[in-house]
Amino acid sequence: MDSLLSMEEEESSPWSPALSFCFWVGFAFLVIKSCICKRKKPHQEAKPNMASSTIREVEKILSYRFKNKALLEEALTHPSYYNNNNNNGESSRSYQRLEFVGDTVLGLALSEYLYLEYPSLDPGQLSPLHHANISNEKLARVAVRHHLYSYIRHNIRDFRSKV
Amino acid sequence: MDSLLSMEEEESSPWSPALSFCFWVGFAFLVIKSCICKRKKPHQEAKPNMASSTIREVEKILSYRFKNKALLEEALTHPSYYNNNNNNGESSRSYQRLEFVGDTVLGLALSEYLYLEYPSLDPGQLSPLHHANISNEKLARVAVRHHLYSYIRHNIRDFRSKV
Numbered sequence: 001m002d003s004l005l006s007m008e009e010e011e012s013s014p015w016s017p018a019l020s021f022c023f024w025v026g027f028a029f030l031v032i033k034s035c036i037c038k039r040k041k042p043h044q045e046a047k048p049n050m051a052s053s054t055i056r057e058v059e060k061i062l063s064y065r066f067k068n069k070a071l072l073e074e075a076l077t078h079p080s081y082y083n084n085n086n087n088n089g090e091s092s093r094s095y096q097r098l099e100f101v102g103d104t105v106l107g108l109a110l111s112e113y114l115y116l117e118y119p120s121l122d123p124g125q126l127s128p129l130h131h132a133n134i135s136n137e138k139l140a141r142v143a144v145r146h147h148l149y150s151y152i153r154h155n156i157r158d159f160r161s162k163v
Numbered sequence: 164m165d166s167l168l169s170m171e172e173e174e175s176s177p178w179s180p181a182l183s184f185c186f187w188v189g190f191a192f193l194v195i196k197s198c199i200c201k202r203k204k205p206h207q208e209a210k211p212n213m214a215s216s217t218i219r220e221v222e223k224i225l226s227y228r229f230k231n232k233a234l235l236e237e238a239l240t241h242p243s244y245y246n247n248n249n250n251n252g253e254s255s256r257s258y259q260r261l262e263f264v265g266d267t268v269l270g271l272a273l274s275e276y277l278y279l280e281y282p283s284l285d286p287g288q289l290s291p292l293h294h295a296n297i298s299n300e301k302l303a304r305v306a307v308r309h310h311l312y313s314y315i316r317h318n319i320r321d322f323r324s325k326v
Contacts, residue, residue: 097278100286100293104274108267115264123263130263 046070050153058151074098078154106134209233213316221314237261241317269297 048055048069055072059065066072079094110133114126121129132138143149149163156162211218211232218235222228229235242257273296277289284292295301306312312326319325 096286097289100289101271101274101278104267104271108264108271111264111267115260123259126260126263 048073050076054151058148061146061148071098073153075102076151076153078152078156080155081153083155110134211236213239217314221311224309224311234261236316238265239314239316241315241319243318244316246318273297 050069050073055066055069058072058076074093075095075098077094079092079096081094082092107130110130111126114121114129118126118129144163152159213232213236218229218232221235221239237256238258238261240257242255242259244257245255270293273293274289277284277292281289281292307326315322
């Protein structure tokens with residue numbers, strides 16, 4: 001989310017294989033976090049306020065059906081969404097706490113991939129690859145390319161023009 | 164490993180609950196990486212050179228039996244071990260590549276723990292807790308407290324006096 005909001009324009013160059021991989025890793029974080037949160041369910045009583053059709057569309061993009069739809073809604077909600085009294089009866093949960101876990105899920109998925117795929121590289125060579133592929137800009141491009149940005153709930157002026 | 168080697172002296176103050184948790188998280192990385200490496204087994208042909216009794220002692224400390232003992236040996240080997248022709252017929256694998264994955268395993272385990280245990284904290288409060296509990300110094304204290312440092316294979320002058 002932060003990645004997307006810090007992005008200014010889309011590049012026309014084709015994606016590298018590593019970047020394509022990064023998409024699946026990047027959004028796998030939602031899936032993995034959904035699994036994590038089965039152990040303790042802080043939001044198990046919450047029901048999503050998003051339209052069911054919207055949730056299904058995002059699940060189709062991610063190729064994953066969430067057991068706890070409220071987590072998906074939370075992941076798609078920017079803090080600005082609650083400005084101007086938008087939260088009629090909703091809790092004020094935004095993606096920010098999930099992002100705290102998601103960043104580390106993404107880090108592990110990518111380091112595991114690099115460790116196994118490049119057995120001859122030493123850590124000094126692996127680290128730059130790791131950093132380059134979880135940069136904010138690359139993750140933002142992933143969100144734009146797969147149209148995930150259009151499902152974000154927010155109250156940001158000129159959001160689409162920034163994308 | 165780097166944590167341990169950068170440590171100069173042990174503190175006498177009792178450990179905090181968070182730090183105690185950190186031990187189990189910290190060394191869980193060896194276990195989790197062992198699981199990861201079952202999918203592709205870059206070292207499946209390797210046989211450990213460490214004495215079986217040493218391996219069993221470390222497994223007892225960790226409360227975990229490794230299927231692939233060579234991974235445990237690798238995790239306990241500092242690059243300096245191969246100085247002075249110590250590697251008679253051994254590959255020159257040290258802990259450094261495993262550490263590349265282990266750091267992210269540790270990051271995920273701790274962020275998941277903090278996310279679930281402190282549902283009322285925002286990311287601005289969670290991040291300092293996260294950083295404080297995966298500091299090199301704290302991890303080194305864990306290795307010393309549980310005597311894991313004595314199983315490290317190395318060629319470092321005055322290693323014990325530094326610990």
